[in-house]
Amino acid sequence: MNDSDKIRLDKWLWAARFFKTRALAKTAIEGGKVHYEGQRCKVSKSPEVGAKLTIRQGFDEKEVIIKALSEQRRGAPEARLLYEETPESIKKRMDEGERRRILALSQVVPDHRPNKKERRDMRRFEAQQQPADWPDFY
Template sequence: MDRLRLDKWLWAARFYKTRSLAAQEINKARVEVNGLAAKPARELSVGDLVRLKKEQPAMLVKVIALSAVRGPATVARLLYEETPDSVAARAHAAEQRRLAPEPALAHTEGRPTKRDRRELERARGR
């Protein structure tokens, strides 16, 4: 086998739970092959670069092998290799999220939280 449908490969490589979910994401232009928008029936071959915009930043993987069957995750991981730039970008984004301030701390208006209510009660002497 030297060529395989894109949606079938994404399903076999365990990027999506079903082929129909993979096809929906492809139709929404969240998957690119070699820098171009693709359709679910696009034939994929070994060496193609696939960009998945599932999360921020997008994941860029190189197709290492083709498989028409969905196997265990350890086998699915052998079908692709993430590019070093993609790994670095995702690690940097994870670090930025870790260092970002907690969004709830900036929220000062609206209903008081349980902690705020307890502090108010303590201040009132109850």
């Protein structure tokens, strides 16, 4: 591989459609959200075919193996050919997504704002929960 064949990691992440812009890819790499072979890396790192990347986006963390190199951003079907997500990563993401979905469903959402009496009751309850040596700021 000569110098003209080498591309930067931020450019590959952009071409593989992990990030909408190269600036976002650069920020993610510098922020430690992208690991190359288990190590933090620099934006100018030259990715190699067969290397393993760990990419954290929001709540999701993807482990992908680089299948091809490209510095041109193309359509999503072509971008998916540049990498392959590991089966463990897919299963972990699905399990975490399901856990988050169940947790969101279990959250109790009140059907109304507390009225004056309910607010008094909440303050009384909170005051009873405080240890006696806490200062009273209310």
